[in-house]
Amino acid sequence: DGGITQSPKYLFRKEGQNVTLSCEQNLNHDAMYWYRQDPGQGLRLIYYSQIVNDFQKGDIAEGYSVSREKKESFPLTVTSAQKNPTAFYLCASSMLRARPNEQFFGPGTRLTVL
Amino acid sequence: DAKTTQPPSMDCAEGRAANLPCNHSTISGNEYVYWYRQIHSQGPQYIIHGLKNNETNEMASLIITEDRKSSTLILPHATLRDTAVYYCIVRVHGNQGGKLIFGQGTELSVKP
Numbered sequence: 001d002g003g004i005t006q007s008p009k010y011l012f013r014k015e016g017q018n019v020t021l022s023c024e025q026n027l028n029h030d031a032m033y034w035y036r037q038d039p040g041q042g043l044r045l046i047y048y049s050q051i052v053n054d055f056q057k058g059d060i061a062e063g064y065s066v067s068r069e070k071k072e073s074f075p076l077t078v079t080s081a082q083k084n085p086t087a088f089y090l091c092a093s094s095m096l097r098a099r100p101n102e103q104f105f106g107p108g109t110r111l112t113v114l
Numbered sequence: 115d116a117k118t119t120q121p122p123s124m125d126c127a128e129g130r131a132a133n134l135p136c137n138h139s140t141i142s143g144n145e146y147v148y149w150y151r152q153i154h155s156q157g158p159q160y161i162i163h164g165l166k167n168n169e170t171n172e173m174a175s176l177i178i179t180e181d182r183k184s185s186t187l188i189l190p191h192a193t194l195r196d197t198a199v200y201y202c203i204v205r206v207h208g209n210q211g212g213k214l215i216f217g218q219g220t221e222l223s224v225k226p
Contacts, residue, residue, distance in 0.1 A: 004157075033213065042201065042216030043158070058213065090157050102148075103214060105157030 003027065004106035006091050011111045013085075021076045021109045023091030030096045032074035033103065036060060037088040049074055050096055078111065085113045118202045123221040126196075132189040134220050136202030139183040145206050147178060148214070149187045151198040158201065158216075161187065192224045 004025045013019045023032065031050045035043035045058030049068040063082025068074055074093075078085045088110050092103040119137040126132040138147065146165050150158040162169055162176045164185070169176045175188040189196055201219040 035216075040218075042218050043214070044216075045213045048213060088155070092157070102160045102163070103158075105159070108155070108157050110155075 004091060004093055004104055006089075006106035006109050008109060009107065011109055013111070013113050015113055016080045018080060019078050019085075019111065021078065021089055021091075021111070023074045023076065023106060024072055025074075025091075025093045025104075025106075026072060027093060027095075027104060028071070029093035029104070030071075031094045032068070033092040033094075034058075034064070034066065034074070034076045035090045035092065037090060037108075043090060046076065085111060087111060118204055118217055120200075120202055120217065120220045122218065123223070125223050125225060126189075126192045128194060128224055128226050129191055132192040132196065132222055132224070134187040134189075134200050134202075134222065135184065136187070137184045138202070138204045141182050141204050142206075145204045147176065147182075147185050148203045148205065149174070149176065150201045150203065150214070150216075151196075152201070152219070153195075153198045161200075192222075194224050194226065196222065197224045198222060 007022045033048040034046040037043050044060050046064050047058055047066045049055035052068055052071050055066050055068050065077045088108050090108045091106045094103045146163050148163045149161040152158040162174050164176045164178050178185045199219040199221050201216050203214050
């Protein structure tokens with residue numbers, strides 16, 4: 001089946017540790033996105049990438065890093081510099097050339113920093 | 115991208131139509147209206163989009179006013195599984211790499 005996978009679904013880490021969240025898509029989509037969601041809030045954009053080896057900061061990029069070495073993969077690293085890392089993280093992808101473009105979301109990773 | 119305003123919550127009886135309003139009074143001519151929904155603890159799901167004409171698909175109908183300053187998402191026969199947060203988003207295609215700006219949405223509760 002085509003889609004977006006995120007792993008793991010739940011993740012626990014100690015304060016001060018870096019952690020990497022996985023996002024893979026087999027939809028042949030050009031663009032990939034990382035969003036963060038806090039309880040009772042909408043999604044906020046962390047990073048996005050339109051092509052391999054290129055990515056742009058979103059609205060809340062501080063304390064996060066990404067890479068886009070393959071079209072299918074867009075991992076997100078939550079670094080120790082992120083002050084409030086506990087949140088629900090969502091990955092999405094879309095075809096940029098489609099007009100207009102629909103974003104497909106993964107199931108999310110819930111990160112808890114203890 | 116234009117800002118949207120939605121009521122924070124709504125109730126609907128199962129089997130009845132759910133009409134979710136959205137105001138986007140500052141929308142510009144090349145901005146589309148998108149609707150997504152998010153069931154608790156899941157990723158958002160695309161529902162429908164439109165530019166100026168009314169649209170219908172297997173999930174819902176989208177009614178956009180003639181001046182495009184507001185729209186209504188209609189779920190014709192709401193079921194308990196339609197309980198979710200519904201987000202109305204307006205954006206230009208391709209703006210900032212296609213990012214979506216999510217507000218707080220409308221929490222729809224479908225009751226038996």
